[in-house]
Amino acid sequence: MVYQLLVVDDEAFALKSVVDTIDWHSLQITQVLAAMDAEEAKALLAQHAVDVMICDIEMPGENGLDLLGWMRNEGIATETIFLTGHDKFDYAQLALQMGCFDYLLKPIRHERLKETVLRALTKLEDVRQKLSMHNRAERYENLMKSQKHVLVDRFWTDLIEPSGPSYATEPHTAYLSMIQPEFSANDVFISVLISVDRWKRRFGSKDEHILEYAMMNSARETVLRDWPGTVVQCRSGAIFLIIYEAAQLNGQLKELEYRCRRFIADCNHYFYSHVSCYIGLPESIARIAASCATLLDMERRNVNKPDAIFIEGEYYEDQEGMLPFSWPSELAVLFESGKKDELQRRLDELFTAYENQKSLSKEHLKAFYYHFVAMVYQTFHKSGISVDSSLDSLSRHEDMAQATKSLSQLRTWTKRMIEAAIQAVEKRRERDPSVVELIEQYVQTHISQDLTREELAAFLHFNPAYLSRLFKKETGLSLSDYIMDQRMKQAKRLLSESDLKVSDVAEITGYRNFSYFSKLFKRQEGFTPQEFRKRNKR
Template sequence: MYRLLVVDDEAYALKSIMETVNWRSLGISEVYGAMDVEEARIIFCDQRIDVVICDIEMPGENGLELLEWLNQEQFSASVIFVTGHDRFEYVQAALRAGCFDYMLKPVRHELLLETVARSLRKLEQDREHNLLKRRMGKFEKVLRHHKQELVERFWNDVLYPAGKTPNNEALLSQLSLMEPDAADSGEFMLVLVSISGWKARFGIKDEEILEYAVMNRAEETVLENWPGAVLKSRNGELFIVVYHAQEQGRSIAELRRRCMGLVEDCGVYFYSRVKCYISLPGALCTLGSRSASLLKLERECAGDMKDVWVEGEQAHQMPEQLFGRKDWPAEIALLLQKGRHAELYQAVDEWFASYDKENPLSKEDLKALYYHLLSSLYQSFNQSGISIGYVIDAINVKREGSAPCTKSLAHLRLWTRQVIEMAIEHAANQKESEPTIVEQIEQYVKSRMSEEVSREEIASLLHFNPAYLSRLFKKETGSSLTDYIVSQRMEYAKKLLSQSDLKVSDVAEITGYSNFSYFSRLFKKQEGYSPIEFRKRYKGEAGI
């Protein structure tokens, strides 16, 4: 069933159109009347109107201004102008603004009925089209979600191949089906993005959000106008894959420059210490061995000051007799995750004890062992969701003036135990105390219900880029920051409407909306009822 609104400042004309035309023959169940534009606006805020029959010249605002308002507020009603003025500029302005038809008074009721019938048919076609568009949008969203899962699974299989080297042509064919941009790509380049620590204290949840921000920034800064992908592997590493690496302009030098930009941006905007490790160009089937090579390079370069490395470059090397033969215990990460700290310290002590049996280590050996330990500690704790960047900085400050941790094996053992103890304590304290970024946003919004609150204001308060803050909030909550602000205000409005006798216009102002009609429309869109209807229903159900 449909609803019709007639707007005319002449009472006789208004009553004639409302009462003498057989509107029910068109399925119109409700007919409303308004004698000016302001009255029409109020009706629009309270009811879903399908068709408007409107005069143009009226005291105060005219019909064209009403149509302009309907367009601005995105109402989907069909507008038919019925007027006694045949001025060309009126006709031109009405058609340009999107009215369905323009009729001159006096108009025969049969012709008016036919025109409204045509407008309803057009309205139904538009609504069916919009419904189909929304359904297609949902379908595309589902497809994108599943496509993302397939793409991530594909890259994990490529980066961590099981068994023999996969066939390059088969891999290319499979990738091209999911990523058309990768079709006929001869060579690929791989970048390992390593977050080695944070410059400020963050909870585990916030670190996950910031890691997501780093991935977004990598897509914008490193890939930019290049086809490729940014992904998180099943082991937690962040990788960038550059397609068509053989194309002109996609050189190692240019990729290094872009990675330097990513490192700088992450330090400024996301308080993170980032290093990038770039592979040489190669076929798709070689990316598994190249990822292993980059991970090895990451271990070797953990303590080096250099931020961007290319496969084949040399860092501090552990002597052959130290590296590999007694590598860092693999169970460290597992013991951390399960909270079995006594066994953890025992495993560390046994590892150091194995070196006590060797000939005394040289200064170079101890320094190499330190870098290896640094990398291993980062990896073990990151796998357990604990960041130790802040802890290592704190310990280094605490040890200022003391003997360096590389002075002897005993000093290195003490340093390692201090790092582990403080990291575990730091992680426990974070879980109990500091609110996450999302919690800080929620607290701020709830404390300023009557004020205009923008994402730019919140971003400035938390020292974040507004666009990134919105993405991070949506990733964590599933809702955009703007939608969250609206939903909280609507909840507050519902509370005021149900528990007080305040005017609806006062409720609108208290919840931060100076424009009553906008508040009313937004409330109805959110709750399914106008504020007035909501109050009536609530008080009716409550027997008030």
């Protein structure tokens, strides 16, 4: 920290002595100003932020006390040290009353004057630090007041869904005393979970966040209305409405249900969504997190009752009675063969059965989702299609969370994915040759070489046995029969259209042993190669 010093004295010699002969730099004083009367001092004080002033009291015109009075009226907080050659108690008393730092008699040793200035600077620094701390505390207090609703919401989200270690036995006392919310830690509270069952339209995540924000404002107006409370959204996306002073709402549960019903209707009409409300029991602040966890568990179990209101303790399915999930294997066959209509009909039957299954839970929905995703991945990879480039949403966690939120949501998502997936497979099949076509092309270009099932399988990256079964299923011929058939066709063309020796024809069509070629040709065509040429030579 650096400082500025002002010395005021009408005696030029005394002024120069104080200004020039004392080592003020050792006190971090970087500028020493000099004035010979009050008017000159006033001008310097108006231009410079002077920290300490050394001033003679007796001066022509305005004296030092007059100058100090002017400084106080102007709000100049410079620490003032008075010097005087007269030991007048009245002067000293008045100077101290006016707030001067010290009153020294001339002549004064420079060491003492320097020590006094150091004490004045120390006091000044202490005052400034205290003022800075006060201003900082006042600024933080004003900030906390302006952001109180944010701090209160943060308190509830941390209480409901802690980001780190959970609160201790007395979690809230210190924090609540700091933010001073509109409720007491001793109050009773009711929590209401607001859950979007499904959106009526397809929205991007940004639009969904905007609609959820609008829904939270609507909940404040429709559900809370004249009741004290707040609406918060946790890190997981769960929206909770917290009602304060719930003990005063005794007997008004029906009113709360009515307000929730109005809110659900508004969400249907204005926010393109089906919404359910899960109402908790009145609890102390220490039990709110457990109550909210119960409401989330109730939401997890509800997969086929949209636009509903559930009360804690009144809605539970027997989880132990859950039916085991079974994935119909024929769905993969229908999907792989591209039979979209038949696949969709089978899925509709499946979802209808799910709607009548009382013990259906979100675990069932997630199991269905993961089986469906596995089916798509398996089929796409068989066809050499990238899932990430064709159906990027299939691998997104948020897509899974939305799809498994309710049975109707899963049904809509599945239908959309079936359309997109089958379209992607059909496009690939239109663009790329099939496995059978690739085999045929390979045989034609390598007919003069030794061709084996293993060689073809290695070329196509297939299991040899699987490739044989696939080829026979598609063509009705085994691979060996097809290769021999293509070689015989090539041999007959060369015998009838060229003058090549029969032995050369045999080698071109992949037969190194001429005798074996002749016997095989006769067995297949009923004539030897030579007899066939005589009959068909063009």
